[in-house]
Every structure is written in C-alpha cells, then in structure tokens.
Amino acid sequence: MSLKSVSNLYIEKRTTIINNKNHFKIVNYFEFIINGEKPYPYGDIVDITNFKASLISNGIYYIFNCSCGIPECAGRTKGIKVTHINDSLIWEDLDYNKKWLFNIHQIKTSLDNIKKEELKSKNYFNKKGVDFIPVLIP
DSSP: OOOOSOOOEEEEEEEEEEEETTEEEEEEEEEEEETTBOSSOTTEEEOHHHHHHHTTSOEEEOOEEETTSOGGGGTOSSOEEEEEETTEEEEEETTTTEEEEEEHHHHHHHHHHHHHHHHHHHHHHHHTTOEEEOSSOO
C-alpha cells in the first residue's frame, strides 16, 4: 500500500425526511466518495463522531461503521489508522487493506461549507415548524 498522490475525498450530505403523524423531521448524514468509489459497503455509515475526532489527532478510529453503531457488525474489527503529517492526513483502512492521503485543509473547507449550508437549512425549516437534525452544527 503505497501513496502516490493525494486522494480526492468527496463529502456528500444526504437528507432523509421522516413523517410521524404529520410531524416532519429532517435527518442529515454523510456519504463519502474517495477517488470515485464509496469506501464502505452499502448499508454502512460514516460515524461522524469518529470522523471529527480523526481530524484532530492520530489514532485508530471507526470512521465507517454499521448503522447499528457496532463496528464488528459491519466487519470492522481493526478500524482506520489515522496519521497527521503537516497538512496531510493519512488513512489506513486496517480491515480492507486500503490507504489514502488527504489534504486536511481541503477536508476542513468542505466541512465549513456544509456547516454554512446546514445553518441556512436549520433556520429555514425551524421557521416552518420542521425539526432539522444537522450533521455538523450543534
């Protein structure tokens, strides 16, 4: 597993609308595409808490997870080893033997843009009485 170039991480915010007896709730979540491919199987999720923690410090994180919250259920027993080197972020998927190199500033810029979008959406939907559950903003 050698790293030859910076990987392209596309972060997509997805939205699900839940209607419970005419009370609407909008729930948001992330999907990742790395170099044109989804790096985890259909049905698995991006664990936003682990992802955000991985942007701060080195360690092993379960960034991709089962929707039930138990990594082992998704076949993830080893996690992703995250290493920070200057402006670079290296992910080594210990379960699937994959490795990616990212520019951390590009990731943070993408997240800042998503936060701005979420603030606008939250204000809009809250005025209409719709619960808006964001991914990034409190």
